[in-house]
């Protein structure tokens with residue numbers, strides 16, 4: 188069984204056929220500069236009766252019915268985002284086509300981050316499945332639902348590497364590691380796009396935010412990023428490169444300054460890396476208002492200058508709330524500030540995407556079919572399975588899990604479910620969702636109740652009131668997004684006591700704690716990783732009853748679980764598990780499925796340790812690596828790649844097919860993995876590599892292969908990985924190029940990044 192998942196990728200690069208190219212040139216010849224600028228403009232639109240700006244943005248009044256619809260009707264906009272109603276999308280498309288003398292349809296984009304109607308686990312959870320197949324299936328469902336309502340393109344996947352969990356958008360990506368990040372990025376692009384642009388039931392994938400956004404200083408969203416070229420090439424760019432190689436049709440820019448230059452006007456990123464080095468042929472969209480922001484950054488002098496600079500680096504489409512910079516392009520052209528060829532290059536790429544999608548021939552969506560697709564029960568099943576495969580078992584003392592519904596039932600037992608998050612439908616599905624249906628969302632409490640039936644008593648107590656953000660989120664303007672406060676009649680001390688009594692009288696307490704969903708995501712950075720509000724106090728009070736406690740963590744970032752990791756016997760990270768999350772959690776708790784997810788980031792003990800990565804280099808006094816701080820361990824609470832199953836898994840017989848290869852040679856690493864317990868187990872077999880010496884210092888180890896497998900009780904399997912030049916190549920700051928060093932390499936194979944089983948081989952020559 189081959190273990191390097193990246194090797195399994197078949198590229199789905201969109202073709203550029205001659206007829207499409209001829210049509211583009213014909214259109215370009217016939218279009219006026221204003222019509223071209225319109226094709227390069229995308230407006231936010233929330234519907235004819237909504238003005239979302241809150242008056243914050245200069246010129247925001249344009250983003251109203253009259254403004255946006257007027258622009259569409261005049262051919263001054265070629266794309267909209269945020270519409271999800273198929274009838275409205277058709278109406279706006281009709282308006283567009285009526286107003287466009289060339290018959291150029293609009294393209295509709297949306298943040299299809301983790302599902303449209305069927306909400307999948309949040310992206311960091313999907314990454315925790317370490318299962319490209321599950322991830323691809325999930326985004327196939329998301330694409331099918333989105334396309335059914337008339338959406339053509341997802342502003343996803345977010346492939347930003349995140350190494351600082353204070354940054355809220357860690358939840359949208361695949362965590363800290365470029366190899367895992369690349370595999371997850373590829374799976375998502377394949378899920379969204381299928382065989383390429385124009386595949387029925389699929390949509391364009393738009394990996395974002397190019398590039399480096401996850402390294403925001405201090406973990407503060409939108410703030411500047413300073414990254415060395417080696418960090419960029421070796422860590423932050425590989426998931427983008429993988430997504431481009433997999434055929435992603437679009438790329439989105441990033442908000443912040445990268446090494447002093449705004450990413451959205453950054454010629455090195457867009458002209459050099461993306462187009463010249465990688466040969467990306469798709470179109471680029473700015474992040475929201477990011478072209479206008481070139482002015483805010485103190486980079487462009489005015490809106491005209493902002494538009495000119497963005498077009499010159501190939502930002503093809505401007506995503507704008509109002510008063511787009513690209514509206515000034517015709518005047519800039521006339522004044523000689525921008526060339527027609529620069530504008531045409533952008534228009535060409537936008538038109539190509541519309542033609543490749545088949546929008547000119549089929550601009551409308553089948554409104555009758557949409558409801559049927561959105562209601563497809565198969566989609567809910569895929570979301571549930573994804574939630575089961577995403578959960579990470581962090582601790583399981585004395586095999587407290589799985590619980591036995593049969594024994595509880597036979598003894599007329601009871602379960603105490605505790606914590607406000609345990610029965611919050613809105614929080615169960617997580618952030619970055621807009622078209623959900625809470626009526627069909629299943630909370631943890633509901634999932635447990637349905638699983639055990641009436642023979643086991645399931646009591647519920649929230650215990651405390653939901654915590655609130657100190658500063659409100661911009662997403663809180665959406666109804667129901669901020670947690671509802673139970674009001675003045677909620678006596679918190681009495682409720683906490685009630686929760687304690689419920690736990691005391693129960694056979695087991697299932698405590699659900701974490702962050703409310705508006706506390707994580709965009710504009711949700713934190714200065715602490717503590718459980719918000721009185722949650723730790725609740726956990727400690729419930730634990731003090733002596734009733735065994737299962738802690739379920741609902742989160743998108745690591746939280747400070749130092750107390751729990753020593754005092755709570757079972758901890759299962761369920762993330763924000765999505766529409767049928769409650770069913771998935773119940774299936775895991777009662778052993779219907781075995782947990783097998785693994786952490787996609789190193790879990791720090793405390794915020795003072797961040798950023799914390801497993802793939803650090805080795806420096807002075809490595810023996811004291813765990814004692815760099817005098818007041819706390821320097822090791823993580825749980826290492827990258829960590830996660831248990833219900834049965835123990837043992838590794839043996841690590842073998843290499845040879846102990847020396849030339850510079851281009853490959854070594855096959857094989858290992859035997861055995862389930863030595865009585866439950867089925869899911870395991871992610873992981874391969875790490877360390878280069879002992881060379882022309883640069885190399886990380887202590889780096890992930891270079893993984894494979895998720897299922898093992899029946901007593902079963903063992905042999906897993907193989909190939910370690911070739913692709914696994915050993917890195918970008919070297921000394922020579923400013925990619926190198927393959929001759930060296931001795933240590934391969935480590937095991938359950939997580941602390942794997943001890945090791946074997947070495949030599950690479951000769953250079």
Ligand code: BGC
Pocket residue numbers: 298342395474475709
């Ligand atoms: C985010 C993007 C998102 C866009 C449109 C921006 O604020 O940074 O990730 O796609 O809004 O909603």
